[in-house]
Amino acid sequence: MKVGLAIQQVRSAEEDLANELERVGERHMTDQEVYHLTRTLADVSRRNAEKIARFQERYPVSGGIRENEVGSGLFDTVREKGAQMVGRRPESGLLLLRDLRALYTLASWASINWVILGQGAQAAKDAELLQTTKECHPDTLRTLKWTNTLIKVVSPQVLTS
Amino acid sequence: MNGGRGSSSAGREEAGTGAVRTVDRIAEPWGSRTPYGTGEFWPVRIDAFLEEGVSEQDVDRWVQSASILHSNGDAMDIAVKDGRMVGVRGHVPSRVNHGRLGPKDLFGWQANGSPDRLGRPLVRENGGLVETDWETAMSRIVERSGELLGEQGPSAFGFYTTGQLFLEEYYTLGAIARAGIGTNHLDGNTRLCTATAGESLKESFGCDGQPGSYTDIDHADTIVMYGHNMAETQAVTWMRVLDRRRGQNPPKLIAIDPRPTPVAEEADIHLAVKNGTNLALLNALVHEIIEYDRVDYEYVEANTVGFGELEEQTRDCTPEWAAEICGVPAAEIREAARVIGESERLLQTVLQGVYQSHQATASACQVNNINLVRGMIGKPGCGVLQMNGQPTAENTRETGCNGDLPGFRNWQNDAHVQDLTRVWNVDPLTIPHYAPPTHAMQIFRYAEEGSIKLLWIQCTNPAVSLPELHRIRSILEQERLFVVVQDIFLTETARLADVVLPAATWGEKTGTYTNSDRTVHLSEKAIDAPGEARSDLDIFLDYAERMGFEDKDGEPLIKWHDPESAFEAWKECSRDRPCDYSGITYEKLRSASGIQWPCNEEHPEGTERLYEGGRFWASPDYCESYGKDLLTGASWEPTEYMATNPQGKALLKAAEYVPPYETTREEYPFWLNTGRTIYHFHTRTKTARAPQLQEAAPEVWAELSATDAESLGVGEGDLLEISSPRASILARARISAIREGVVFVPFHYGYWDLPEEDDGRGHARAANELTITQWDPVSKQPIYKTVAARVTKLEDQEGRAAPAPTNTGSKPVRDVGFRTAGGASALVTEKIEEVNDG
Numbered sequence: 001m002k003v004g005l006a007i008q009q010v011r012s013a014e015e016d017l018a019n020e021l022e023r024v025g026e027r028h029m030t031d032q033e034v035y036h037l038t039r040t041l042a043d044v045s046r047r048n049a050e051k052i053a054r055f056q057e058r059y060p061v062s063g064g065i066r067e068n069e070v071g072s073g074l075f076d077t078v079r080e081k082g083a084q085m086v087g088r089r090p091e092s093g094l095l096l097l098r099d100l101r102a103l104y105t106l107a108s109w110a111s112i113n114w115v116i117l118g119q120g121a122q123a124a125k126d127a128e129l130l131q132t133t134k135e136c137h138p139d140t141l142r143t144l145k146w147t148n149t150l151i152k153v154v155s156p157q158v159l160t161s
Numbered sequence: 162m163n164g165g166r167g168s169s170s171a172g173r174e175e176a177g178t179g180a181v182r183t184v185d186r187i188a189e190p191w192g193s194r195t196p197y198g199t200g201e202f203w204p205v206r207i208d209a210f211l212e213e214g215v216s217e218q219d220v221d222r223w224v225q226s227a228s229i230l231h232s233n234g235d236a237m238d239i240a241v242k243d244g245r246m247v248g249v250r251g252h253v254p255s256r257v258n259h260g261r262l263g264p265k266d267l268f269g270w271q272a273n274g275s276p277d278r279l280g281r282p283l284v285r286e287n288g289g290l291v292e293t294d295w296e297t298a299m300s301r302i303v304e305r306s307g308e309l310l311g312e313q314g315p316s317a318f319g320f321y322t323t324g325q326l327f328l329e330e331y332y333t334l335g336a337i338a339r340a341g342i343g344t345n346h347l348d349g350n351t352r353l354c355t356a357t358a359g360e361s362l363k364e365s366f367g368c369d370g371q372p373g374s375y376t377d378i379d380h381a382d383t384i385v386m387y388g389h390n391m392a393e394t395q396a397v398t399w400m401r402v403l404d405r406r407r408g409q410n411p412p413k414l415i416a417i418d419p420r421p422t423p424v425a426e427e428a429d430i431h432l433a434v435k436n437g438t439n440l441a442l443l444n445a446l447v448h449e450i451i452e453y454d455r456v457d458y459e460y461v462e463a464n465t466v467g468f469g470e471l472e473e474q475t476r477d478c479t480p481e482w483a484a485e486i487c488g489v490p491a492a493e494i495r496e497a498a499r500v501i502g503e504s505e506r507l508l509q510t511v512l513q514g515v516y517q518s519h520q521a522t523a524s525a526c527q528v529n530n531i532n533l534v535r536g537m538i539g540k541p542g543c544g545v546l547q548m549n550g551q552p553t554a555e556n557t558r559e560t561g562c563n564g565d566l567p568g569f570r571n572w573q574n575d576a577h578v579q580d581l582t583r584v585w586n587v588d589p590l591t592i593p594h595y596a597p598p599t600h601a602m603q604i605f606r607y608a609e610e611g612s613i614k615l616l617w618i619q620c621t622n623p624a625v626s627l628p629e630l631h632r633i634r635s636i637l638e639q640e641r642l643f644v645v646v647q648d649i650f651l652t653e654t655a656r657l658a659d660v661v662l663p664a665a666t667w668g669e670k671t672g673t674y675t676n677s678d679r680t681v682h683l684s685e686k687a688i689d690a691p692g693e694a695r696s697d698l699d700i701f702l703d704y705a706e707r708m709g710f711e712d713k714d715g716e717p718l719i720k721w722h723d724p725e726s727a728f729e730a731w732k733e734c735s736r737d738r739p740c741d742y743s744g745i746t747y748e749k750l751r752s753a754s755g756i757q758w759p760c761n762e763e764h765p766e767g768t769e770r771l772y773e774g775g776r777f778w779a780s781p782d783y784c785e786s787y788g789k790d791l792l793t794g795a796s797w798e799p800t801e802y803m804a805t806n807p808q809g810k811a812l813l814k815a816a817e818y819v820p821p822y823e824t825t826r827e828e829y830p831f832w833l834n835t836g837r838t839i840y841h842f843h844t845r846t847k848t849a850r851a852p853q854l855q856e857a858a859p860e861v862w863a864e865l866s867a868t869d870a871e872s873l874g875v876g877e878g879d880l881l882e883i884s885s886p887r888a889s890i891l892a893r894a895r896i897s898a899i900r901e902g903v904v905f906v907p908f909h910y911g912y913w914d915l916p917e918e919d920d921g922r923g924h925a926r927a928a929n930e931l932t933i934t935q936w937d938p939v940s941k942q943p944i945y946k947t948v949a950a951r952v953t954k955l956e957d958q959e960g961r962a963a964p965a966p967t968n969t970g971s972k973p974v975r976d977v978g979f980r981t982a983g984g985a986s987a988l989v990t991e992k993i994e995e996v997n998d999g
Contacts, residue, residue, distance in 0.1 A: 031606065032934050036822045037793055043819075092610050146795035153596045153603075156345070160316040161612035 003124055004059035006117040011049050011056075013110035017143065018045035020106055024099040031096060034150070041143045045110075048136040052117075055129055093158035100151050107144040114140055182991045186210075187857045187983025188968065190264050190839050191392070191400050193991050198409030200380055200541075203401055205994035207260035210267040211240060211248030213986070225252060225751065227674065227682035229325065229667040230265040230842040232355075232549035233395040234676020236755055237262055239270065239668050239687040246270050246668060246688055253994075254754035257375060257680055260994070263396030265842055267989055268854050270668065272847035273688070278649055279663035280692020290651075290661060295693065295703075298660050302617075303707045305643050306342075309614055315344040315593070319604040319613040322562050323620035324351040324551025327672025327684070329727035330697040331553075331560040332734065333719060334619075335567055337701055340585045341710035341718050345593035346613060348564055349557040350621040352601040353943055354550025357516035359558045359565075360940035361525030361547055363786040364814050365533070367779025367806070369558055369569050370739050372532075372771045373508065373544020374757065375678045378402055378412075380542025383504035385415040385497075387528055388439065388514015389548060392423035393839035393969055395677070403427070413504070415497050417442065418514055419834060420864070420905055421898035422970040430497050433900045434487040436832035437519035437821035437947035442494065443527035444818060445483030448475040449498030450534060460536030464775035466806050467813035471530060474815040486818065488900075506542030507535060513550065513836065518946040522939035523791040523816035530813050538811075539772040546677065551843075553674035559740045560731070564598045564941070568738035569778075569785040572597060573799055576782065584734045586712040597796070600941035601627075602934070609636045617645040619697060620664065624653040625844040625911035628932035628943050629887050630924065647700060650846050653911045664697050665690030671724045672698070673750065679757040679768075681742070683750035698724060736761070739778045739785070772811075780809030791816035794938035821947040823886075823933055825902070829949035831869075833885060834905045835928040836946075839969050841909040849914055853987045861910040861926055862965040863892040865952065866901045867974050870894065877977050878958035884951045885931035888924070891955070895963040895971050904952055905971075906931075908945070 025038030114137035121130035184192050186208075195204040211217070223238040236255035240248040249270055251260035282298035283290040309317040320338045322331065338347040359369045366372070378384070378401045392399040405412055406427065416428035417439070425431040434442050450456060451472055461468050480498070484491035501507060509532060515524045529545055537543035549555055554563075561567035567584075570577035572594045582589045599607070605627070607613040616637075627633045637644055637657040646658035649666045669690040675681045690696070695703075702719060710718035721727040725747050736743040741759035744767075750756065757767040778784060787802035789795060791814050797805075806812060825832060840857040841848040848854040863881050865873075875881065879894045883904060892906060899905055906928040915926070924930055935944045962977035969981075 030609070032602070033794075033936065033938055036935060037938055039822075040819055041793065093612065142790055142793060142795055145790065145797075146793040149794070149796045152796075153599075156593070156595055157316055157599075157607060157612055160314055161607075 001059065001124070003117070003120045004056065004061040006113065006120050007052055007055050007059055008061055010052050010110070010113045010117050013106070013113045014045045014049035014052070014140070017106045017110050018042040018049065020103055021045065024103055027099060028096055030092070034096065037146065041146065044139050045143065048139055051132055051136060055132070091158070093154065093161070097151065097154055097158050100147055100154065104144065104147040104151065107140060107147055111137065111140045111144055179995060180993050183988050184991055185983050185987050186264050186267055186989040187840070187853055187981060187987040190396055190968070191403060192261070192989070193993070194407050195404050195993055196408035197404055201408070203259050203379060203404060205253060205259045207251045207253060207992045207994065208262040208267065208989055209248065209250035210989045215240070215242060215247045220247065223250070224685050224687035226668065226684040226687070227676070227755070228262070228266040229552045230269045230847065231263065231395060232552055232554060232677045233257065233263070233397050234552070234678070234680050234682060234755065235262055235266055235397050236682055237266060241687050244688055246273055256754045257676060257678070258397045261397045261400055264839060265848060265854065268851040268987070269842070269847050271852070272850040273666065273668055275850040277651070278691045278694070279651060279661065280694055282663060282693070283661035285659045290656070290658070298662060299703060299707060301660055302645055302704065305615055306708060310342070313614065315342050316346070316612065317614040318342050318344045319346040319608060319616045321601060321604060321616060321618045321621065321623065322347070322349045322557065324349055324354055324549070324554035324557060325620050326553060326697050327670070327674050327724070328553065328556040328560060328731060329672045329724045330701060331556050331562045332567065332731045333698060333701045333721070333727055335561045336585060336719060337705050337710065339561065339592050340587045341705060341708060343591050343593065345596065346599040346604050346607065347562055348599060348601040348604055349554070349562050350601065350623070350626065351551060351554040351557040351563045352941060353626060354513070354516070355554040355558065356563065356942040357521040357525050357937060357940040358511070358547035358549060359563065360522045361529060364522060364526050364788050364791065364812065364939070365529035366772065366777050366811055367784035367786065367809065368739050368777070369565070369785055370771050370778065371546060371677060371679050372538055373546045373678065374770045375401065376769060377508045377542050377544040378405060380506050381412045381508035382506045382542065383413045383415070383500060383508070385501060385507070385509045386424050387417045387509065387511045388516070388518065389510050389512035390418065390420070390422040390424055390837070390970055391510065391512070393837060394512060394550070395548065396839060399424070413500055415500060419900040419903050420970050421972065430493065430500065432487070432489050432493055432497060434489055435900070436834055436903060438487040439515050439518055439524040440520040440527065440816065441478070441483045441486040441818040443524050444475045444478035444815070445480050445494050446498045446501060447471065447527060447530060447534070448478040449480065449495060450502050450531065451475065453499070453502055455502030456534045457536030460775070461534055465533055465811045465813050468534070471534070471813040471815050474817060501531065507532060507537045508542060508544050508546070510546040510548060512548045514946065516942055517944060519821040519944055520816065520818065521937035521942055521944070526791060526814050530815065533811050533813060539770055539774065544770060549677045552676070555675040555677065555679070559675070559735070561598070564600055565785065566592070566594070568735045569740055570738065571785050571787070573787055574782070585718065586714060586716070587718070588713050602936050602941060602943060605633065605636055608642055611641055614641060615643045615645070617647070618654060619647040622652045622654045622844040622846065622911070624657060625927050625929060626908070628929055628945060629934045630927055630930045631888060632934060647697060649694070651913070652844065652846055653913055662700055663692065663694040664700065665694045669694070670696035670698070673728060675758070680755040681745060681750065681758060682755045683747055698727065775811070777809055777811050779806060779811065781807065784809065788812065788814070789939050791939055792819070822935055823947060823949050825949045829885065829951050830902070831904045831950045831952055832902060833883065833931055833948040833950035834903055834946050835908040835932065836905060838907050838909070838966055838971065840966060841907070843909065844911050845909045845914070853983045857981055857983065858964070858966050860964040861892045861907060861928070862895045862963040862971065863952070864895045864897045864899045864905040864965070864971055866899050866903070867896050868901050870896045873952060873954055875954050876957065876960065877973065878961045878963045879954055880956035880958060882953045882955050883931065884953070885933070885948050887933065888930035890928065890930050891925045893958065893963040895965040896974055897971060898974055904950055
C-alpha cells in the first residue's frame with residue numbers, strides 16, 4: 001500500500017505552494033492583486049495540507065520509501081531556470097512573470113498529486129479520503145487557473161514594452 | 162429596528178393635485194410627497210428653478226436634456242435666455258422622473274457659466290502650464306504618439322476616461338484606442354463606480370444589462386437596499402420610494418448600511434453591518450431562504466445552474482455565524498431573511514456600500530442569487546437594480562470603454578471579435594483580445610513601472626478620486642510619463658498634465674446617454690462653450706484625423722463626423738447585441754420620454770425589464786463573458802463555461818467569506834468609510850461652483866458615533882486628525898448615529914478651492930489620501946470602504962458645529978445650532994399635475 005506516499009506528496013506539494021505563494025506576494029507588494037490574493041490562496045493551500053495530513057496516521061509510509069523530495073526539488077529547478085533566463089534583468093514585470101510561471105508549475109504539480117491520490121482513494125475504497133480529495137482539489141485547480149489568468153494578463157505588456 | 166412610515170426627516174408635506182408649492186430644496190432635498198398605491202401611476206410633479214430675476218416668460222427657449230450629476234437619468238429641460246443658461250425644469254413626459262429633479266440638477270447647471278472655465282489649451286513650458294492654441298497642443302500629442310508607436314507600439318498608450326462623456330464620444334474613443342492605436346489599455350473612472358454592477362450581472366446572467374426597471378418600485382411589496390443610500394445618490398428615485406411608502410399598501414423597506422442614512426432611518430429593518438462583511442451577511446440571508454424553503458424550485462430547475470454549489474457554500478452560514486462577523490444581532494438577520502423570504506414582489510438594489518467594499522462582486526452576485534432562487538426576475542415589482550454612480554457610466558460599459566469590447570462582445574469569443582472587425586473593417590489582429598482589457602488600477606500600475614508612457618485622461622480627477630493619492634500624484638508627476646488632460650476646469654489632475662485640452666460639457670454639445678435602468682436620453686446643445694473649448698467628440702475626431710487612422714482598405718477608420726452620425730454608427734455596432742439601439746433615432750428621442758434598450762424591430766418602443774420567462778443572454782455563443790471565479794477572479798475558459806451552462810441559463814455563483822485585507826488593530830482601531838453627500842458630485846468640480854450646493858456642504862467633515870466621541874473626548878465640531886497607514890488628514894467632527902467603531906469621511910474634497918496659503922498644507926483634506934491601493938479581484942473595482950484608521954482630537958471648537966449637512970446621512974445626534982437650508986436662493990417651484998393614468 002503506497003497511499004501514504006501519495007498523501008505525503010500532496011501535503012508537501014500544497015505546503016510548497018503555500019510557501020511560494022507567500023514569497024511571491026512579498027516580492028511583489030506593488031502589484032497589489034498579487035500581493036493580496038497570494039495570501040488568501042496560501043491560506044487555502046495550508047488549510048488543505050492540514051486536512052490531508054490527518055490521513056497520514058491511517059496510511060503510514062512503509063519503511064524503505066522515503067518522503068519524496070520531488071516537490072521542493074522541482075521548485076528549485078523551476079526557480080533556477082527562471083532566474084537563469086530572466087532573473088537578472090531589472091524590470092519588475094519580468095520578475096513577476098518569472099514568479100508566476102514558477103507558481104503555475106507548483107500548482108500543476110500539486111494538482112496532479114491530488115489526481116493520483118484520488119485514484120488511490122477509489123482503489124482503496126476509502127470514501128472519506130476520496131471525499132477530501134474532491135473537496136480540496138478544486139482549490140488547487142483554482143490557484144492554477146488564477147496563475148494562468150494573471151500570466152495571460154501580464155505577459156503581453158511585459159513582452160512588448 | 163426603526164420606525165417605518167412617517168419617520169422621514171424632510172419633505173413630508175403632502176401637496177394636493179394641481180397645487181404649486183415653492184420649496185427650499187436644500188432644506189428639503191426630496192420636496193413634496195405625492196403618495197400613490199401599488200401599481201398606480203406615480204403622480205407628475207414638475208420641478209423648476211430659474212435664476213433670480215428670470216421668470217418663465219423671459220425664457221427664450223427650453224432645450225431637452227437629462228441630468229448629468231448622478232446616474233438616475235432624470236429628463237429635464239435647460240432654460241436659455243440671451244445665449245445663457247438661466248435655469249432648468251423637469252421634462253414631461255419622462256418615464257424616469259415624472260417631472261422631478263434632484264438638488265444637484267436644480268442648481269448644478271450654474272457651473273457651466275463659472276468664470277474659471279478653461280477656454281484655451283495649455284502646454285507645459287519650463288515646468289509651468291501656459292496658454293496656447295489648438296494647433297500647438299494637438300501637435301504635441303500627435304508628435305509624442307508617433308514617437309511612441311515607433312519606439313514601443315500600442316502598449317505605451319493608456320486612456321483613462323470617465324462616466325460623464327456621451328455615448329457617441331465613448332464609441333469614438335473606443336474605436337480610436339482599440340482599432341486606431343490598437344491598445345488594450347482603455348478604461349473609465351467607471352471602474353470606481355460601476356464595474357461591480359456590470360461584473361455581477363455578467364457573472365449571474367452571462368451578460369451585462371440591468372434586469373429591472375425603476376417602475377418596479379411601483380409594484381414591489383418589499384424593497385431591500387444594500388449599501389445603497391438612494392436618498393442621496395439617486396434622489397428622484399428615492400422620492401418614488403417615499404411616495405410609495407406614504408401611499409396605500411406601502412412596500413416594506415430593509416436597509417444595509419453602517420451609517421444612519423435617510424434610507425436607514427426610513428427602513429423597517431436596518432442592519433448596520435461592520436465594514437467589509439457584506440458577503441457574510443448575504444451568505445446568511447441565502448442560507449435562511451434555503452433553510453426555510455423559500456426557494457422557487459421549479460424556477461431554479463428550469464432557469465438556473467449551480468444551485469447545488471450555492472447550497473453547499475451557504476450550508477454553514479447561519480445567522481449566528483454571520484452575527485459574529487457582521488456585528489449585528491442574529492435575530493435581526495433572521496427577521497430580514499424572513500421578510501425577504503415571504504415577499505411576493507421583491508426589488509433589491511445595490512450600490513457603493515457593496516461595490517467599493519471587500520468581496521464586492523461575490524456580494525453583488527449573492528443579491529442576484531436571492532432574486533433568482535425566489536424566481537423573482539423579469540416580472541413587475543420583481544427585480545434587481547445593480548446601480549451606477551455616474552450619469553453615463555452605462556455607456557462606457559456598452560461601448561467597451563470599461564473593460565469590455567463594444568456591444569457587450571466577449572473578448573474570449575473569436576466570433577465576437579471577428580464581428581467587431583467587420584463593423585470597423587479592420588484586421589482581427591488589430592483589436593487586442595488576448596487578455597481582458599486593462600483595468601484602471603492596472604493602467605496606473607503600468608504607468609508607475611514605466612511601460613505606459615502616454616496617459617490621456619478625460620473628464621476625471623484621479624488626483625483626488627483614486628486611492629492612496631500620494632502614489633497617484635507621484636505617478637502623474639513622472640517626467641517619463643506624457644499626461645494629457647481633457648477637462649472643463651483646471652483640476653488637481655490637470656495641474657500635473659503636460660497638455661490640457663479645454664472641453665465643452667453638458668448643455669454645450671449634443672449627444673445621448675443612458676441611465677441605470679437602460680433609459681436612453683438625448684441631450685441637446687443649448688449654449689456655446691466658453692472660449693475655444695471643444696466637445697470631446699470633436700477632440701477625438703481631430704486626433705483620429707491627425708493620426709491618420711485607417712481601416713484595412715485604406716479608408717479613414719472613423720467614418721462619422723458629428724454626434725448623430727456617430728450615433729448611427731454605434732447603432733450598427735450594437736445591432737443584434739443585447740444593448741441593441743438599432744430602433745432608436747435622435748428624432749424618436751426628441752418625441753419620447755426616454756427609451757429603454759434593447760430597442761429594435763422586435764421591440765420598437767424599447768424593453769421595460771429583461772429576462773421575462775427566464776430568457777437570458779447567457780448561451781455560450783452569445784454571452785458577454787464566460788465568467789470568473791468569485792474568490793480570485795480567475796477566468797473561466799470557454800470549454801468550462803460550455804460544460805457548465807450549455808443552455809444559457811442564469812448562473813448561481815457564490816464564494817466563501819474571507820476577512821478584509823486590511824483590518825483594524827490597536828494602532829488603527831477604526832474602520833474608515835468614505836462616501837458621498839447629496840449636495841456634491843465627485844470632486845466638486847461642478848457642484849462647488851453652484852453656490853447653493855457649496856454652501857450646503859462647504860468643507861470636509863468626519864462622522865463619529867456618540868460613544869466613540871465620548872471616549873476620545875471629542876465634541877461636535879472639534880478638529881480631528883484621521884490617520885491610516887498611508888497618510889493623515891484633518892476634518893471637523895460630526896457626532897452622528899453612525900455605527901460605533903466607524904469613521905465616515907466624504908471623498909469630495911480636494912485642493913483646488915483652498916486659499917493659496919493653504920494649498921501647500923501637506924495634502925490634508927482629501928479622504929483618498931488615506932485609502933489603500935486594493936481592488937476586488939473579480940470586478941477590479943477599488944475598495945474604498947475597508948480601511949483601518951486612527952482618530953485623534955487636535956483642537957477644541959467649543960461647540961462650533963462641523964460644516965456638515967444636518968438633514969442627510971450626516972445628521973447630528975443632537976441640535977448643533979443650525980439646520981441646513983438654502984433660503985431664498987434655493988426656492989424651487991413644484992407643480993403637481995392632475996393624476997393621469999396614461
